[in-house]
Amino acid sequence: MRNGTRTTLAIAGCCIVALAACSTKDPNASGNGSGGQSDVKAGAGVTDDAITVGMLTDLSGPFAAGAAVQVAETKAYYAQVNKDGGVCDRQVKVDVQDHGYDPQKAVTLYRSMAPNVLALQQVLGGPTSAAVLPLAQADHLYLGGFGWAGNSLKYDNAQIPGTTYSVEAANAIDYLVDELGVKKGDKVGVVYFTGDYGNDSLAGAEYAAEKRGLKIVPQEITPKDTDMSAQASALKKAGASAVILAAAPPQLASLAGVLASQKVNVPVIGHAPTFNPALLDSPAGPALLKNYYAFTSTAPYSSDEPGVKKAVDLYEAAAPKGAKGFEVPLAYAQAELLTDAMKGACEAGNLTPEGVVEAMRKTSDLDLDGLLTTSLDYTDPSQPPTRTVFVSRADADTPGGLKLGETFEGPSGKGYTFK
Amino acid sequence: MTYFLTQLANGLSYGLILGLIAVGFVIVFTSTGVLNFAHGSVLLSGAYLVASLQGPIGFWAAAAVGVVGAAVLGVLINALLVRNLAEANPGTAAILMLGVDIVLLTELTRRIGNNVLSIGAPWGADVVSVGGITLPTSRVVAAGLAIVVFGLLWFLFARTGAGIAMRAAAADSDTAAMMGVRPSRTGAAGWALAGALAAVAGIFLASFPAPGVAPTLALSSFAAIPAWVLGGFDSVVGAIVSGLIIGVVTALAVGYEAELHFLGRGLGEVVPYAVMILVLLVRPSGLFGRKEAVRV
Amino acid sequence: MSDLIRRGPMVLGLLVALALPLLLDDFWLQTGLFAMASVVGAIGLTLLVGVAGQLSLGHAFFAALGAYTYAWTVGDPAGQEAGLGLPPLVALVLAGVVSAVVGGLFSPISGRLRGIYLGLATIGLVFLARHLMVNLEALTGGFNGRTVEPFSVPGFSFSNAAPDYLAVAGVQFEGLHRLWYLFLGIAVLSAWLGRNLRAGRTGRALANVRDSEVAAAAMGVNVARAKATAFVISSAYAGIAGALMALAYGRIAPDLFGIQLSIDFLVMIVLGGLGSIAGATAGAVFVVALPLVLAQYSSQLPFLAAPGSGGLDAATLARLLYGAAIIAVLLFLRGGLAGAASRIRHRRSAHQRGTGGPPLVPTPSPDPSGATEPPPSQPAVSTRSEEKS
Amino acid sequence: MPDPLLTVDDLAVAYDSAVQALRGVSLRVDSGSVVAVLGSNGAGKTTLLRAISRSLHSVNGAVTGGSIHFEGRNLAQRDASQMVRAGIVQVPEGRRIFRDLTVEENLRVGGCTVRDKRARKEAYDRVFDLFPALAERRDARGGLLSGGQQQMLAMGRALMASPKLLLLDEPSLGLAPQMVEQIGDIIEQIHAQGTSVLLIEQNAAMGLRVADHAYVLEVGAITASGPSAELAATDEIRDRYLGVGSTSPQRTAAVKEPIDVPVHLQRPSRKAQQLRVEDLTVRFGGLTALSNVSFTVEAGTIHALIGPNGAGKSTCINVLGGAYRATSGTVHYGDSKVTALPSHRIAGLGVARSFQNISLSLEATVEDNLLVGRHRLMHAGTVMQALRLPRARKEERAERETVHRIAALLDIERLLGHEVHALSYGDRKRVEMGRALAAEPTLLLLDEPVAGMAHGESMAMADAIRAVQQELRLSILLVEHDMPFVMGLAERITVLDFGKRIAEGSPQDVQQDPEVLRAYLGTAAA
Structure with missing residues (x-):
């Protein structure tokens, strides 16, 4: 017991010494580190x-x-x-x-x-x-x-x-309606990872779907779900006429494969992290070549x-x-x-x-x-520097597996507002 | 209705694969008392062997090598590490397996990289359609094979001396040792069986509709943990039945996510655990569990 | 005198911990913050698992609860996510209290389950927590998480944003330095409270419940209540640890409180030696600091390949070493780090054992009330089906 | 002189490298003989068998001295499985059959070392021939067999390996008299077929009946040996197992010796009350452990509950302490109905107990274990202790002093700072008794308080118990096999056999009761 008191005293003593060395005056309050010898x-x-x-x-x-x-x-x-x-x-x-x-x-x-x-x-x-x-x-x-x-x-x-995943997804919806013949009232599936990536994509798709009169069928997954059978069945049941996949290559391979096996022949759209060229050699390869579209901010490898x-x-x-x-x-x-x-x-x-x-x-x-x-404008922090995206198709003979189609900016991509 | 049946068939076939993994958990636990957190990386090791060898030596030979390789890996983990623990109790053994998992998974991740290695199975992306229900051929094969494997397990445990000795050692290793059963052998057999089953499960989990072998495959063993717990720690039958339950419940939760939206998104993730906790509340030792598990 | 020897290392450690911020750079300070937050959580878990014998893998759930409670209590009421705008000190206390209450609510379940069943059932809590964190966006900010207001007491801020200047012995005390002392204070307090609890009436009752529920009940210990107490205490610790982690991160998101965190806590206490407060502390520092140190310094080794070249790169090596270190401790150190330390101290008494749990002697029967007569659950009522299908 | 099959020389065994369980034990089993080792609980009988069958390590024990030779070969460095192959098979205490395996599967495990198919077939035939009951139920699960059938199965399982030496650990445990007879016959048959047997028994009647030669093991050492017939004729055996005989002076409560054990305990504020056990029945599944047992322990008396192993004594204590639930019948302590209360509430009435298999916290110190006994009487709440508030500290200090006084009373004061796992069996028994006393009970339930203690030690313990009882005016109900101890201490004795009360009365009455003699020494002795 006595010892405990002594210890406390010792600690208190140290604290006092430490405090004595304290200072609240900033010695270089005005200076700002070391300047170089040049004018920079x-x-x-x-x-x-x-x-x-x-x-x-x-x-x-x-x-x-x-x-x-x-x-x-x-x-x-x-x-x-x-x-x-x-x-x-x-x-x-x-x-x-x-x-x-x-x-x-x-x-x-x-x-x-x-x-x-x-x-x-x-x-x-x-x-x-x-x-x-x-x-x-x-x-x-x-x-x-x-x-x-x-x-x-x-x-x-x-x-x-x-640009952002949300603008990419919104553009994708525009593209589906304007270029791939998806009609008003149709349904579009969004299979997405929980998290900043997937949920951002979903938000863009939902915004655009409302603008263009489509309905979104959301399916949340995690990176450890690699078997997309249940999701594919649900999308088939809902009658989705396209799917946006904000996930990773394993999920893309599975989803495209299962959809094809169920004779659901609809466009599958992904972002940059969704695709991996190795997928084209997998059983899902033919389905990807037929239906996969990549909506990305940066150009594909083969551009x-x-x-x-x-x-x-x-x-x-x-x-x-x-x-x-x-x-x-x-x-x-x-x-x-x-x-x-x-x-x-x-x-x-x-x-x-x-x-x-x-x-x-x-x-x-x-x-x-x-x-x-496009050319980029970073002056407004709350807006992405561009809203135009690359649209690429899967292609087995191209290095990197994606062949650049065009650049695209739709009305929803342009109009998407950030919260 | 077709939709429901499709999801059900999906869930059942997935559940049988989960059962293969969960049985591995059971056998390792009953034969050596280890909570095998490295089961996932053993599974991945087996699948990786198959995927990387199927090119040069063909799928079937590669599958055989993968299954045997995973079994050997299990035996080595047991012989070199588990049996040499400074202090053998379930707690330290479980943490040891975490260490093993880190080592194996890191090395496999390095080897696999961001590739998705094709498993190269002959059934490829084929599907079987019966009365409007479509199921990938790989799943049909998996279900059939799982049932055969469970049959073989039954034969092993009910009819062969080695299997009966393993059951005896699982029930009471001390007495079994007095009868001449060697604990080192039953332990090795348990780990070998678990490794082999995991590799079989891995082959199918990496087959279509899944894309192939990627490091995330190791996480699939986590999905089997609720099945294992639900069935009871020491019951092979329990693991198989609960695998089916968890498989079906998960498939339905995902398939009807739109209808169940009021429960929040991403239901497939929590539902297995919710089922597990609810059952444990009613039956604290699981559906088929006998004794309460050892404390840490 | 022996008392002084026993306390010597502790006092020395404390003095070093007090002096360290004068020497360390931000990397080490940040490592220290995470380590001390983990120390608090690990002490709570070792009281539950090591002393009371209830295996829990749900510690991350209670840590998450504490973290979000803290963030919500101090949060700006007008901000994006809900907040009460209360002082941080209140929030810190509330983080512990809310977690403790929820731990208490969970105790009817935890009381029913034992051993690994309890451990794996509590995994369910972690997944439940994730589900709630992602879906209750108004409170949690969903998957993006929410920012955490920095800690302050009236007149003194613990963040870099504050303008007031403070220096000790010529070293400018910035946010991290100040948080260091806050965390150190809380960690030392936690250890002190933990030791007192373990050595007192409650700790003895908990250990007795762990060793034999029947015997504990016969001594007048209300077993259900003792188990609930253990869960409440450990949850409170986890809650505080969560709040500290929130402060150390500055921003919290569901990903921080996954199953990996629960597992890490368990690794800490098993490596340290179950039931030992000092062991939990050492284990926490080991688990938090080792990967960071390895990652920081392995890149300087000459024989390694560049990342992406397919060879063995520094990052991979660091992770392999971390796994190997865990394996090595368990293979070679009986009773974990604490056991090893106590053996070094008692080297002269050759038969000194670690803190491992020996079986009962002479016959290892889990039921102390009578081995020569059948225990209640024996004949004919086996609930387990045969192992053949 | 026949060849020695097994020789044990100067054997010493310790548990946890600390607790000495056997010291200097030597014995021999000749080829084709039956040898019995007699002794009470805690004497080290099972330890001896485990040392021979090389299965000590699973209970943390190790041979620390001496040697064991089988057929002339030293057994050091062998493992259990090699012993089976060499021809030594143990039938463990409590049968330990595999409950979830069928009879046939159990036997198959027993024969797992036999590679030759024909030899295995012969072994099956031999076992089914010896135990026709097993043949009838070959597909039944082991757990569903009756106690006697389970014992047969355990023996049959061991015989599957066709051992040269069969180690039997208390085969009569918990069996009805006819069944004990039958098991005895079977042992003789096994012997007749050429298998040597080393038999461990508490039931001296049974052991001496089948054995050619017998040893008496007491607290880890051999204290007597000789041909069975000679040993049976000595008073020593009668004395040890029934407390009848010349060596034990009648030291009942009537003989008021001056008590030199100082008692400094606070007298409990409450007074001891009458304990009434009425028509108590306990069933476990199909097995009736107690049937319609009634007795009364008057306030402030020492009452003993005796009977052969498996008679239901511990079950009875466990119901009184709240660990088991009664199937029917009631127990009242004073006005409180004990059978309706959970364990910790029973403790709250002032009932404390010790356990047959010691259940102390092994890693805690003796002092902390004793303090657990004070749990009920302490008041410091969790928060108060965590903060070390003055009241909590004061209470803690006061209680530690109390505990020191209790330790002094039981002569374990020097052990207070030791961790329990380093203590001997006898010391652990004392600590457990101390823990129960620390709770300041008005009724003390003692389950085998002197098991594993030497004669002198148990007498000292008796003195201590008597002193405490007289000073504090407790009621004590004790279960014990050490007859001199019981006869010297108890004022009244209830005798149980197969779950039924067969006698009750003063020690003298009980010692002369023919039913009791029959239960203990078999029909011949009555």
Whole structure:
């Protein structure tokens, strides 16, 4: 008992000593870190000859494979940039960290990266980016590569590479009505993952369906549901004349296969993460070739546009045996977006995290040579920079499995309002 | 009505596959007292072997290798790890299996990448239609094979000396050992059986209508846990019956999601657990469970 | 004197914990916050599983309850999701209270089930929680989750957003530093309360219920009530842990409170050594910090392949090592980390055992009331069908 | 002299590397003989068999000294399954048949080491020949057999491996007299067929009837041995199993010896009351454990409940304590109807008990175990303890002092800081008794309080119990096999046999009751 008292006293003593060392006066309240020797103000992650950007990605979790493609492409991109003289006369270094799709790890790793990077090139994954976004906003740190979920529009520091899943889905409904002969009163199934991705897509589809006089049949699933028989049967029973699938390749293969086996021959529409070229070799291949449409913000791997060509050439040189997919143009586009923002910050003489965000928000007319549909306008944080999407068809002979059809913007895609 | 029957048939065939997995849980639990959290990754290992070998050596040979491989993996886990626990009790064994699961799943995820490996089964994407009910051929085969497997299990446990010895060891390992039954052998047999059953289930879970072998396949063992608990921890029959119940209930909950919308979205996810808790309230040892399980 | 030796490591640990924020960067501070939040939850779970012998995999459910209760109580009433706008301190207390009450409501169910049945039934709670979190959008913000107002007491804020400046020994105390001390205080308080409970009348009764319900009842312990008490206490701990996690994240979403969290809590207490408060603490730090440290430093190893090249990359290696570490502890350390520590301390007494549960001696009969006479459930009433179909 | 089949030399066994269960035990079984080991509960009989059949590790025991040879070969390093193959098969205590397996399947497990089909067939024939009842019910599940049939099945199962040496662990346990006779006949038959038998028995009559040679095991050591006929003739056996004989002085309550055990316990505020057991019947499924038993324990007296194993004594105690439910009949303590209350409410009436199979918290210290006994009398709530409020601390301190006094009374004060798993069997019994006393009961139910204690120890325990009883004016109902202990302590004795009351009266009356003699020593002894 006595000992306990003594311990308490000792701790209290330590506290007093600690308090004595306290101060509430900010010694550098007016200063703002170290300025470079040039006229450019340098912030976190910037030295006289180097810029560090971060990638917080999933290299050991469920999205490891796709994430690795993006890491490879991003690194190749910056190697190229560095060869051409770098950004703001500085070499760009990429700091890659793996959160393994675990939000707790993501937040912690974010803490370790934030003081040392100029911008975050990527924070991959729904729950992980949802956890990091508010922190990055508080730190005024640029954040890219989190997918296309509409709720990221709440954050002015987040740069979305194209439009949102909701606008993609709304455009898809328009396309169904205008181009594929779906009639007023018809039903469209939406099979979607619970979460920012799926629910965003559903919201867009529901908005457009109301505008165009269609009915939505929603079917919620989770990533572990890979057998879509029950959903397919339900869609068949409801008489759906098209299906939008906001899920992953396993679900697409299953759904397309089961629908075909039940003689339900309707368009199946997916987003960028829905498709994987390996599916074309699976039993569901024929059904996909017949009915699959991809509505994406970034161009498919096989696009002939110069931007995409550059991305693909770079990738095939860096990873000759790597998987071919939407990740390649996406990673390239994201790197271009960030590089553009960093260059803007450099020109403004403010190469700090805040400066990068400011520069990004001043971008009103950026063209990425066909990586994205139109020129991009990031001046209004609450709106996506474009509302036009790529429409592609599955094609067995095309690298990446998707053949670009056209760009498209329908009335619902244009009119969709964000909550 | 056709719709209902289709969903029912779907649920039954899925339930039989769940039964294969749940029986594996039961056998491992009764033979070695382990709550096998690594069952999913053993299942995935088997399916992965099949998918990666079916190209070079053909589906049937690959299937045989996959089933045997998963069985061997199970035996190794038991012999190298479970039997060497510093402190053998169900709690530490369960956590050990979590560690094993992390290791296996990480390595398999690395190997599979973001591919969906085709299982290459001869039934491909064929379907069977009877009176308006359409069912994938793979499911029909799965159902048939599951029934055959359950028949073989019955024969094993009721008619062969080894099976009877396993039942005896499961009921009272101490006394069984006094009768000359070697616990190391019944344990190994249990793990081998469970691994083989998991691989069979894995082959069908990766067949059409599912797309193929992807890391998420490992999660399918989680779906069998409610079936296992519902049936009672130590009852093979219970696992089979509850597999069917869970399969049908899930299929109906998903199939009638639109009608059940007032219960919230994503019902298929909770319904198995809701059924499980309700049954446990009435029968705390499950439908066919005998004794209460050991405490941690 | 021996008392001092016994307490020595603890006091030293506490002093180190107090001094650490002066040295650490944000990465470590954030790791510390998650670790301390987990410590609180793990102590609650070890009281339930280790001391009272009730296996629960539903800890994530109660943590979620605490987290959302906190967020809702402090939430801006005019904000996107419902909120009460009450002071954070009230919210923190309420997080514990609401979880405790719900734990109490669940106790009629938990009292009926035992062992692994209880453990797996409580998994159902986690899925139920997810269903509610996703569907009760007005309260929870649905799948997107909701932001959590930072902690503050009148006149002092625990977030970076606050303008007031504070420095100790030249180190500027930002939000994370301040939260560190808040979390440390709560964690130490939790450990102290946990130790007191375990050593007192309630703890003895719970341990007795765990070891033999019949014997406990014969000593006048109301078994049903004791079990309910254990569940209530552990739920309250989980609720507070959830609120701390909410503060550490700054934003909560259903994905944070999945089955993995429940499993992680269980890993913590089993690795640490069941029933030991110090073990739960060590286990929590182990489980939270090890993957982070491995992920942080494995990338510096030279022999690893680049991500995407198909070889063994750093991230994969880190995860493999984490799995291997769990396996190694269970294979080589009897009684978990706490057991190992106590053996090191008592190295001289060779027969000292860990905290593992030995069977009854000399005949291992679960029914203490009479092995030579048939227990009540024996003859002819077997409810189990034969194992053949 | 015939070849020794089995020799045990200076055997020592410990549980949990702490509790010594056997020390210096030596015995031999000659080829073609039947050897009996007699002893009471806790003497170490089962431990001895498990050491021989190499099945100790499943109960955390280990041989710590000495050796066992079978057919000249040392058995160290062998496992249980190898022992079966070598020709030693054990029939475990309590039969332990596989309840969910059919009779035939049970036998099949027993024969699992026999590879040769014809040998297995012969074994089946032999077993069905020995036990025609089993042949009739070969497809019935083991759990549905009667107790006697289950014992036959357990023996048949062991015989399937055609052992050279059969280890029988209390085959008479819980069986009716005719059935015990029958089992005895069967053992003789088995013996006649050439199988040697090592038999463990509490039922001395049975053991001595079938054995050529017998050993008496007491608290882990052999205390007597000799040819059965000689042993049966000695008073020692009679003394040990019935408390009749010259070695035990009549130390009833009438002999007021000065008691030197100081009692510092608070006298309970309530007074002991009369315990009335009326027409108590307990059935488990089809089995009747107690039928229409009535007796009364007067306030402030020591009452004993005796009878052979399986007579229903523990069942009776368990009903009184609330662990089992009565099928019919009532128990009143004073005005309260015990049979209507849950266990913890019965404890609230001032009834405390000890258990036959010790049920202490093994990892907790002795002090904490004793404090559990104070649970009912303490008031600190959960919150108060968690915060260590002064009242809770004061209460805790006071209770710890009380517990120290109780420990002093039972001479376990030195053990207070030890964890229970490191204690010997006898010490655990004392701790359990202490826990019951700590609850300050007015009625104390003791289920075999001196099992596993040596004679001297049990007499000291008797003194302690008597002292406590007189000082606190408790009522005590005890169940015990140690006859000298019972006869020296109890004021009144109720004798049960097969769930029925067969006698009641003072120790002297009961000792001379022919029914009692028959129940204990068999018809011949009466």
